[in-house]
Amino acid sequence: xxxxxxxxxxxxxxxxxxxxxxxxxxxxxxxxxxxxxxxxxxxxxxxxxxxxxxxxxxxxxxxxxxxxxxxxxxxxxxxxxxxxxxxxxxxxxxxxxxxxxxxxxxxxxxxxxxxxxxxxxxxxxxxxxxxxxxxxxxxxxxxxxxxxxxxxxxxxxxxxxxxxxxxxxxxxxxxxxxxxxxxxxxxxxxxxxxxxxxxxxxxxxxxxxxxxxxxxxxxxxxxxxxxxxxxxxxxxxxxxxxxxxxxxxxxxxxxxxxxxxxxxxxxxxxxxxxxxxxxxxxxxxxxxxxxxxxxxxxxxxxxxxxxxxxxxxxxxxxxxxxxxxxxxxxxxxxxxxxxxxxxxxxxxxxxxxxxxxxxxxxxxxxxxxxxxxxxxxxxxxxxxxxxxxxxxxxxxxxxxxxxxxxxxxxxxxxxxxxxxxxxxx
Numbered sequence: 170x171x172x173x174x175x176x177x178x179x180x181x182x183x184x185x186x187x188x189x190x191x192x193x194x195x196x197x198x199x200x201x202x203x204x205x206x207x208x209x210x211x212x213x214x215x216x217x218x219x220x221x222x223x224x225x226x227x228x229x230x231x232x233x234x235x236x237x238x239x240x241x242x243x244x245x246x247x248x249x250x251x252x253x254x255x256x257x258x259x260x261x262x263x264x265x266x267x268x269x270x271x272x273x274x275x276x277x278x279x280x281x282x283x284x285x286x287x288x289x290x291x292x293x294x295x296x297x298x299x300x301x302x303x304x305x306x307x308x309x310x311x312x313x314x315x316x317x318x319x320x321x322x323x324x325x326x327x328x329x330x331x332x333x334x335x336x337x338x339x340x341x342x343x344x345x346x347x348x349x350x351x352x353x354x355x356x357x358x359x360x361x362x363x364x365x366x367x368x369x370x371x372x373x374x375x376x377x378x379x380x381x382x383x384x385x386x387x388x389x390x391x392x393x394x395x396x397x398x399x400x401x402x403x404x405x406x407x408x409x410x411x412x413x414x415x416x417x418x419x420x421x422x423x424x425x426x427x428x429x430x431x432x433x434x435x436x437x438x439x440x441x442x443x444x445x446x447x448x449x450x451x452x453x454x455x456x457x458x459x460x461x462x463x464x465x466x467x468x469x470x471x472x473x474x475x476x477x478x479x480x481x482x483x484x485x486x487x488x489x490x491x492x493x494x495x496x497x498x499x500x501x502x503x504x505x506x507x508x509x510x511x512x513x514x515x516x517x518x519x520x521x522x523x524x525x526x527x528x529x530x531x532x533x534x535x536x537x538x539x540x541x542x543x544x545x546x547x548x549x550x551x552x553x554x555x556x557x558x559x560x561x562x563x564x565x566x567x568x569x570x571x572x573x574x575x576x577x578x579x580x581x582x583x584x585x586x587x588x589x590x591x592x593x594x
Contacts, residue, residue: 179309180314184507185366186308189255190320192366193301193361194328196259199266199355200294201332204231204417205439206348207283209337209432212421225290225418225541229534230284234292236534239527242296243520251304255297256363263356270353273346280524283466293356299522305510307368318507327447334440336431340416396521399509402461403528405567406501415540416442416475416494419556420487421504423549427482434484438491445492449499460504461570465499468564476557479550 181186184353208224245254254414272278278286302321309317339348394400424434456463474493478486513521538553547555 179313180320183309183313185368186320188362188366189304189308190302192255192259192362193297193321195355195362196294196297196358197328198332199262199352199359200290201328202336203290203332203348203352204228204336205332205435206336206340206345207287208417208421208457209435210345212425224421225537225539225544227284227287228537228541230258231291232533232537235286235295236527236531238292238295239523242299242526243523245296246300246303246523247520250368251300251307252363252366252368254300255304256360258293258297258300259360259363262290262297263353263360264378265289265293266349266353267397268354270350272344273349277337277378278298278345278349283345285524290352290386295526302506302522303518304368306515307370314473314507314510318503318510321506327443331443332439334436334443337435338438341432395433395517396513399414401410401513402464402505402567403525404506405563405570406464407528407532408566409560409563410529411536411539412556413477413494413498414533415536415552415556416491418540418544419549419552420491422544422552423478423487426549427478428484428487429458430484437484438487441488441491442495445495445497446499446502447495449496449501450503451499451586452496453500453503454507456500456504460508461567463504465500465564465568467501468560468567472557472560473555475560476520476554479553479557482550506590 180190184300204227207227211224211227264285269278270284272282305314305321335351336348339351383547420438424430424438428434458466471494474490474497477490508524509521540555543552543555
């Protein structure tokens with residue numbers, strides 16, 4: 170019986186992890202549905218002469234909390250019970266979405282209200298995601314960390330697939346009020362799921378009375394200073410994010426300006442990206458090679474895929490290119506996050522995952538604003554070429570980093586845990 174149970178997927182044999190994973194799925198799907206739906210509404214319905222800038226500003230606002238609140242998020246995650254933090258973040262997001270839904274039913278939401286709702290939901294998600302990543306060892310056995318990481322990373326893919334598909338379609342049929350109401354239901358149900366879960370491996374945390382001997386938490390700067398190899402890798406991926414995350418601005422502009430299509434096309438492109446990322450999340454551990462080598466090759470492939478719709482216009486070309494881009498994103502994510510779970514000391518994980526999200530997200534507001542503004546002056550096909558060209562030097566820098574790490578031996582210890590992860594997944 171134990172052997173048969175072991176063969177079941179982790180979300181079925183560990184019910185608490187399954188409930189928390191389902192809560193993550195609901196929150197990320199709701200967040201993505203609102204973001205994609207709002208961007209398509211701005212580009213396809215409410216936008217005027219500055220559609221690109223308006224949508225870029227909205228995405229910028231939606232990513233600021235993860236960057237601006239990183240120190241606060243790290244302290245909250247480190248000092249409070251993770252179940253309380255997760256359920257509280259989902260509940261607050263549900264309350265904000267509920268209030269917006271009520272206002273939307275009474276009349277059209279003003280532009281400022283849409284930006285405010287996006288900011289509130291993004292702030293809650295910025296707290297939820299790193300807290301869940303930190304909570305993985307509290308929910309599962311050590312042997313299940315890789316499987317749990319795969320499920321956790323795949324959630325963003327599934328959420329992107331579902332939310333990205335439903336958001337534009339919902340806007341085409343019922344406008345923003347229905348989208349906001351669906352988000353409210355998803356967030357509130359997620360809060361109930363997390364509250365019903367147990368965290369059996371949770372340790373005594375700094376907020377409890379028995380924590381008098383707990384070590385003082387290190388600052389974000391101190392955490393990264395002690396992880397030079399990981400710090401350089403994060404800087405490379407932050408630079409890559411300038412060009413990869415711009416796809417969320419470029420896709421609606423490409424749909425409207427090149428394909429001359431509707432929200433269903435935006436939904437299909439979002440689905441292609443999400444499906445590719447989902448496959449990459451579950452197959453990434455089986456891709457041979459050291460993490461840095463795999464990452465640099467994936468960035469090179471992504472550069473070609475992002476540039477392809479600019480060279481050859483067409484729905485099928487864009488769909489296939491985004492599938493490839495998503496697969497590369499999934500592979501990179503599962504390889505490096507599983508590595509970080511094992512290399513980062515347990516006491517530093519709350520700070521590390523908060524700063525990781527902040528560092529990787531810091532470029533997203535810039536990318537949204539810059540590519541949104543460029544979208545008012547350059548064609549969408551040109552923007553695709555800019556994305557692809559921008560990734561090439563980043564891929565070369567990451568490859569150089571791998572060679573340097575090999576020379577001083579700092580990568581050898583990093584490659585071995587990941588190799589074992591690939592063998593056991």
